[in-house]
Amino acid sequence: MSDKRIKVIEVATRLFSEKGFDNTSISAIGKEAGVSKALVFHHFQNKDNLLIEVFKQSTNVISEYSKNNKTTSVDQLMELLNTFFDRLKVEKEYFQFSINICIQQSTRDLLHDLIAERSAGIQKYIQQLFDALGIENSLAKSYMLIAELDGIAINYIFAFTHYPFEEIRQEMIGKYQLLIQNTKTK
Amino acid sequence: MSDKRIKVIEVATRLFSEKGFDNTSISAIGKEAGVSKALVFHHFQNKDNLLIEVFKQSTNVISEYSKNNKTTSVDQLMELLNTFFDRLKVEKEYFQFSINICIQQSTRDLLHDLIAERSAGIQKYIQQLFDALGIENSLAKSYMLIAELDGIAINYIFAFTHYPFEEIRQEMIGKYQLLIQNTKTK
Amino acid sequence: MSDKRIKVIEVATRLFSEKGFDNTSISAIGKEAGVSKALVFHHFQNKDNLLIEVFKQSTNVISEYSKNNKTTSVDQLMELLNTFFDRLKVEKEYFQFSINICIQQSTRDLLHDLIAERSAGIQKYIQQLFDALGIENSLAKSYMLIAELDGIAINYIFAFTHYPFEEIRQEMIGKYQLLIQNTKTK
Amino acid sequence: MSDKRIKVIEVATRLFSEKGFDNTSISAIGKEAGVSKALVFHHFQNKDNLLIEVFKQSTNVISEYSKNNKTTSVDQLMELLNTFFDRLKVEKEYFQFSINICIQQSTRDLLHDLIAERSAGIQKYIQQLFDALGIENSLAKSYMLIAELDGIAINYIFAFTHYPFEEIRQEMIGKYQLLIQNTKTK
DNA sequence: GATGAATGAGGTTTCATTCAT
DNA sequence: GATGAATGAAACCTCATTCAT
Incomplete structure (x- = not known):
């Protein structure tokens, strides 16, 4: 893939995350990427298509989780949680992009199938984890975790003031460890 | 307040919720409200101001919860949860509006103080409830509930498929009832 | 004339002078005058008419000069010059208004006859003065003085830097005193 | 520079001169230039910038005067006067544009530095001429000439009736010839 | 006399997109 | 692959003006 094409996707990802899809103009993307507006269209046909490309390019969180299926279910769940918190701290941008895209109707409609597929994948993966751990009510519980x-x-x-990040992480991890223990002892 | 002014706020609330602030044009609001674009400006000066007015008009959820402070803390918490689920089902629009506003940067900036105040109010109210119930770690737990x-x-x-609404409701209520019980017995 | 009517003319004069006719909105005039837009229209029918009223109200410089026709022609000329410089210093606004009105086409067209009449009056008055003083070439000289x-x-x-106001005044007075003397001695 | 870009500047110069900056819409410029509104923005970003470009393009009168510095000071002064009258007759538009720009506040503010520089340049050039000719009071006299x-x-x-153009020209030239002669004989 | 509600026309500007080169 | 020129549509907003009260 050409250098400039990659650069455009990079810039687009950032700008879509920061300002949202509709508030980011092709012109602005071109300017920041150091290419002409026309080149963006040359590579991506139209703005909608660029979004789709950006979405596809965006690393799929769950796909990485799923790779670690050598370990036990307990470890997998704990790793899922820890990976989530680790990435949340570092890759705010990616999360912001995902949220923005899901919530704005124009982008939702556009990416409908892709998002639905990804969402369903995550939910199923978690539910299977819970099932493997013998946790009751795995459906509702998987939706709850999500x-x-x-x-x-x-x-x-989007916190306005300091967010108790580490406390929340401990709460979550503690809660699910407890859930696993309580299940085992039954 | 004049009839048409009210109608404009109504329509604006709906359209802002459905399509987001930036994707809703004054022109569209006027058309749906059956008034001219110019009248919208006559009443609200500019689009930002209209948003502020819409936000102020939007019923504050927590303010209604807080009114029922005659009852016990347990009842209050249960009522908070039930009211949340009841309203979520009926007033999707209001929730969608709130989410949109918090997540889109342009609107966030605009309503910064108003949103921050409201958020802080809710968090404090919940933390006090938890404190009254003797629940440990009330800060993190209040953030978790939110x-x-x-x-x-x-x-x-934003569910793509059927959302297990009632199951989630039961999960939540069950979880917090358990939390209260476990606390009491300590 | 009603209080508010007078106030409107006052404010309009000032704003027309400061920002020009086209850049001054009726709304702005109303706001500064403490009355509603509608009242301005009630009193003056439309914006053009308000301008005409403002123009008519604006004191006619020459009409004041002409009153002092008891004195000699020499004194009249000197008084004209001195009055001009005195007023220029104090009533910048009036001069600015006059200039603006003459130069902007929209206002020129509107006030065409009134301005033409006033201009012709001044020119004729000066030419007569020069004739009375026996000055040659009175027509060209009158246009030159204007x-x-x-x-x-x-x-x-509109000076960007300090304007040598007093030096110019002396130049002018000296020049015309000399002209009168040279004429006499012939 | 592209054909259409030049055409837009041409039309803008004329319309700004005739109707003033604020009364000339980009839409009107586009229409007369035979291009779309959007193209004007493509080339000049915004209306203010178009004005600046028009101003920069407008030939600087004084810069042409100054070129003839091979001749004597007397000749230079006479040429300045003659060139002024010659151009005034032929290039009314340019003068009208200059006056309009200096007098309307919006444009004044915008072009402040450029105008101030040009004005100062002219004044200094004339003062130096007077100094070279040994004319007393060169500062005030230079301001007077301007x-x-x-x-x-x-x-x-802006004359409403016939303006005695040639008579005024003779008056001016005669006056300054006399001034030079009187200075020499001293 | 005085006002608030209401509007149509028009202004500047942005933007996605196309096209010739 | 890469660009500058070009455009139509639509955005926010202003303004002079009218009308009912």
Whole structure:
């Protein structure tokens, strides 16, 4: 892939994350990427397509989790949580992009299938983890975990004041360790 | 307040919720409200001001919770949860509006103080409830509850497939009842 | 004339002078005058008419000069010059208004007859003075004096740096005293 | 420079001269230049910038005078006067543009530095001429000459009736020839 | 006399997109 | 691959003006 094409995707990812899709003009992307507006269209046909390309390029969190399937289910769950918190701290931008995209209708419609697929994948993966751990009510619990992670991400990213990041991390990890223990002892 | 002014706020609230602030044109608001673009400016000076007015008009959830302070802390917490789920089902629009506003930067900046105040109010209210119930780690736990509610709201509102609404509600209520019980017995 | 009507004319005069006719909105005039937009229209029908009223109200310089026709022609000329410089210093606004009105086409067209009449009046008055003093070439000389005064007014009002006001005044008075003397001795 | 870009500057110069900056819409410029509104913005970013470009393009009168520095000071002064009158007759538009720009506040503010520089340049050039000719009071006299030229330009351009152009020219030339002679004989 | 509500026309500007080169 | 020129549509906003009260 050409250098400039890559640069455009990079810049687009950042700007879409920072300002949202609709508030980012092709012109602005071109300027920051050091290429002409026209070249962006040359490579991506139109703005919608650029978004799709950016989305596809964006690393899929879950796909990385799933790779570690050599370890036990307990380890996998703990790693999922820890990876989430680690990445949240470092890659705020990626999370912001994901949230923005899901919430703005124009982008939602555009990426509907891709997002749905990714969401379903995550949910299924978590539910299977819970099932493997013998946790009851795995469906609701998987949705709950996702809700918790999403909520934490949003609250952390958009916090007006200091967010008790580490305390929340401990809460979450403690809570799920307890859940696993309580399940085992039954 | 004049009829048309109210109508404009109504329409604006809906459109801002559905399409977001930046994707809603004054022109569109005027058209749906059956008034001229110019009248919107006559009443609200500019688009930013209209948003502020819409935000101020939007019922404050927590302010309603807080009114029921005659009851016990346990009842208050349970009522908070139930009211949340009841309203989420019926007033999707209000939640969508709130989320959109918090997440889009342009609107965040604009409503910064108002949102910060409201957020802080909710967090403090919940923390006090937890303190009254003798729950440990009330700070982190209050942030956790907020994250859970936000996460649920987002996942429910933007769900691609059926969302297990009632199961989640039961999960949440069960979880917090358990928390209260475990605390008491200590 | 009603209080508010007078206030509107006052404010309009000032704003037209400061910002020009086209850049002054009726709304702005109303706001500064403490009345509603609608009242301005009630009193003056439309913006053009308000301008005409403002123009008519604006004191006519020459009409005041002409009153002092008891004195000699020499005294009249000297008084004209001195009055001009005195007023220029104090009533910058009036001069600015006059210049603005003459130069902007929209206002020129509107006030065409009134301005033409006033201009012709001044020119004729000066030419008669020169004739009475036996000055040759009174027509050209009268136009020259007007050009000088207009030029001085503009350069003084719109000067970017300090304008040598008093030196210019002395130059002018000296020059015309000399002209009168040279004429007499012939 | 592209054809259309030049055409836009040409049209803008004319319309700004005729109707003033604020009364000339980009839309009107585009229409007369046979291009779209958007193209004007493509080339000049915004209206203010277009004005600056038009100003920079506008030939600087004095810069042409100054070139003839091979001749004597007397010749230079006479040439300055003659060139002024010659150009005034032919290039009314340029003078009108200059006057409009200096007098309207919005444009004054915008071009402040450029105008101030040009004005100062002219004044200094004339003062040096007077100094070279041994004329007393060169500062005030230079300001006077400028005032005369400005006044004549305005009165000529905005005259309601026939303006005695040639008579004024003779007056001016005669006056300054006399001034030079009187200085020499001293 | 005085006002607030209401509007149509028009202004500057942004933007996604196309096209010739 | 890469660009500058070019555009139509639509955004926010202002303004003179009218009308009912």
